[in-house]
Amino acid sequence: MRAVRRKSGHAISEFAAALIVLVTFVFAPLINVGIVPIRYLMAQGVLTELCHRVVLSERRSEAISLFTNELWSKSVLQKCGVEVSNAKIGLTVLGKDNSKLSIVGAEPIPSEWLPGGSMEASVFSLEISVDCAIAPLFQTSPGLPGFTSPVVMKLKASSPWENFGIDPVSQEYFVNE
Amino acid sequence: MSRRCRTAISKFVNVSPKRRARGSVLVLGSFLMAFLALALLIGYSYGGLFFEHNRxxxxANEVALAxxxxxxxxxxxxxxxxxxxRSRQLVFEGRRQLEEANDKYPGIAALANELLxxxxxxxxxxxxxxxxxNVVARSEANIAVQSKFDEVKGSYAMFLPWMKVETPELAGYQCGRCTGVESNVEFMATLSGLASFDKEKGYVVGDLHxxxxxxxxxxxxxxxxxxxFKISSLAATVKNSTPPARIILxxxxxxxxxxxLPSVCRVKLWLPVSTGYGPYAGGKMSCVGAAAATGGLPQQ
Known part of the structure; x- marks a missing residue:
C-alpha cells in the first residue's frame, strides 16, 4: 500500500508543496521587486508626455502654471503606486562653445542668452524634474527601499521649447514671459 | 483502481508507472509556464496601447502642422x-479730404469725391x-491635411496575436485661431483722426506697441x-523675428x-485598437493635434 502511494501520488503532493515554496520565496518576491521598474517606466512615460505638452504653451509663465496645476498625471501615478513630490521646472539654454545656462522656475533669461544675443543661444530646453517614491507591491516595516518600502528617485524629462516668437505688445520673447 | 489494473493500462499505452509519475510534473510545469507567458502577453498588449497612443x-500634430x-x-x-x-486708411483719409475740399477748396471737391x-x-x-x-486657404489646408494623413496612415495597421491596430481615421478637421494672438498689423498712428477713432472703438491692443x-x-x-474691414489673427514679425509654424496646445x-481668415489648424484622429489576449480592451483611440501658421511678414 505504501509502495503504491509513493510511486503514483508523490509527484502531485510534492509539486503542491514545491509550488507553494516557489510562489512564496521566488515568484512573490520577484513580482514584488519586479513591479518597481514597471512603475518607474510608467512614471517616466507620464513625465515625458507631460513635458511634451507643457512646451507647447504660449508663454513660459503659462507652462509653469500648466505644470504646477497638473493634477491628472499626479493622480494617475498615485493610483499606480508612485507618489510624486518636489516638482521643479526649469529651462536649459545652450549657447556657443557648448556653454550652458540653467534657469530655475520663472527667472528671466538674460538678454545675451536670448535668440540673437551675444551667446548665440540655439537650444532652449524645458526640463521638469520630480521626486518619485516608487513602491513595491507589498510593503512592510521595517522598510527596505525597493523591497518592502518605496524607493525614492529623481525623474527628469526635457523637451525643446516651441514658441520662439516675440510678443508684439510687450516686445519680449514669449519664452521669457 | 487496483495496482494490477494500472499496470495493465500502462502496458497497453506502453508507459511504465514510473514514467507517468515523472511526466505529471512536466505537464504541470508546462501549464505554469504557459500561464506566465500569457500574463506577459497581456502586459505587452497594454504597453502596446500606450505606445500607440503616443504615436x-x-x-495628429504632424498632420495639423501640414x-x-x-x-x-x-x-x-x-x-x-x-x-x-491700408484700404481702411485710404477710405478714412478720402472721406476727410472730401470734407475738407467741400469746406475749403470746392474747386477740387469733384476730384476728392472721385478719389473717395x-x-x-x-x-x-x-x-x-x-x-x-478664405475659401482658397481653407481648401488648400484641407488638401494638405488629407495628403499628410494619407502619408502617415499606411504605417499603422498591425495584427499581432496580442494586439490589433487598424488604419487610423481622420475624424475631424477645423480651422480657427490661437487664443491670445492678435493681428500682425501695427497700429497706424500717422492719421491722428483714425488713430483716436480706433482707440475709442477699442480696435487696438497694447500701449507702447x-x-x-x-x-x-x-x-x-x-x-x-x-x-x-476684417483683420484676422496672425502672429506678428517683431524685431525681424518671424514666428515659424508650430504645434500648439x-x-x-x-x-x-x-x-x-484662419491661422490655426486642428485635427482629430481616431485609431481602432484592441488587445488580443486577456480582458478585452478595445475601441477608438482618439488624439487631437493643433498647429499655428507661420507669422506674418513685415509690411512691404
Whole structure:
C-alpha cells in the first residue's frame, strides 16, 4: 500500500508543496521587486508626455502654471503606486562653445542668452524634474527601499521649447514671459 | 483502481508507472509556464496601447502642422491683413479730404469725391478677394491635411496575436485661431483722426506697441460704415523675428466664423485598437493635434 502511494501520488503532493515554496520565496518576491521598474517606466512615460505638452504653451509663465496645476498625471501615478513630490521646472539654454545656462522656475533669461544675443543661444530646453517614491507591491516595516518600502528617485524629462516668437505688445520673447 | 489494473493500462499505452509519475510534473510545469507567458502577453498588449497612443498623438500634430503651414503660404494672410488696414486708411483719409475740399477748396471737391469713390470700390473689391482667399486657404489646408494623413496612415495597421491596430481615421478637421494672438498689423498712428477713432472703438491692443485686434470688423463711422474691414489673427514679425509654424496646445484653439481668415489648424484622429489576449480592451483611440501658421511678414 505504501509502495503504491509513493510511486503514483508523490509527484502531485510534492509539486503542491514545491509550488507553494516557489510562489512564496521566488515568484512573490520577484513580482514584488519586479513591479518597481514597471512603475518607474510608467512614471517616466507620464513625465515625458507631460513635458511634451507643457512646451507647447504660449508663454513660459503659462507652462509653469500648466505644470504646477497638473493634477491628472499626479493622480494617475498615485493610483499606480508612485507618489510624486518636489516638482521643479526649469529651462536649459545652450549657447556657443557648448556653454550652458540653467534657469530655475520663472527667472528671466538674460538678454545675451536670448535668440540673437551675444551667446548665440540655439537650444532652449524645458526640463521638469520630480521626486518619485516608487513602491513595491507589498510593503512592510521595517522598510527596505525597493523591497518592502518605496524607493525614492529623481525623474527628469526635457523637451525643446516651441514658441520662439516675440510678443508684439510687450516686445519680449514669449519664452521669457 | 487496483495496482494490477494500472499496470495493465500502462502496458497497453506502453508507459511504465514510473514514467507517468515523472511526466505529471512536466505537464504541470508546462501549464505554469504557459500561464506566465500569457500574463506577459497581456502586459505587452497594454504597453502596446500606450505606445500607440503616443504615436497617434505625434501623427495628429504632424498632420495639423501640414495644414497650418499651408494656411499662410507666401504670407498671403499677413499681406491680406495689411492690405485691409491700408484700404481702411485710404477710405478714412478720402472721406476727410472730401470734407475738407467741400469746406475749403470746392474747386477740387469733384476730384476728392472721385478719389473717395475709388477707395470705396477698392475696399469692396478687397473684401471680395479676402473672402476668396478664405475659401482658397481653407481648401488648400484641407488638401494638405488629407495628403499628410494619407502619408502617415499606411504605417499603422498591425495584427499581432496580442494586439490589433487598424488604419487610423481622420475624424475631424477645423480651422480657427490661437487664443491670445492678435493681428500682425501695427497700429497706424500717422492719421491722428483714425488713430483716436480706433482707440475709442477699442480696435487696438497694447500701449507702447499697439497692434490691431483680430477678428473684429473694424467698421468706419458715418457714410462708410457699410464697408467691412476684417483683420484676422496672425502672429506678428517683431524685431525681424518671424514666428515659424508650430504645434500648439489643442486647448489654445479658438473657433472663428466661417467668413474669417484662419491661422490655426486642428485635427482629430481616431485609431481602432484592441488587445488580443486577456480582458478585452478595445475601441477608438482618439488624439487631437493643433498647429499655428507661420507669422506674418513685415509690411512691404
Amino acid at each position: 497617434l498623438q505625434a501623427s 495644414g497650418a503651414r499651408k494656411l499662410n503660404e507666401f504670407d498671403r494672410l499677413g499681406q491680406m491683413n495689411n492690405m485691409v488696414a 469713390d475709388e477707395a470705396h470700390e477698392s475696399a469692396v473689391l478687397l473684401e471680395n478677394q479676402r473672402s476668396l482667399l 499697439p497692434y490691431y485686434k483680430s477678428h473684429v470688423n473694424a467698421k468706419l463711422s458715418g457714410p462708410d460704415s457699410d464697408l467691412d 489643442p486647448g489654445n484653439f479658438h473657433s472663428i466664423a466661417s467668413g474669417d
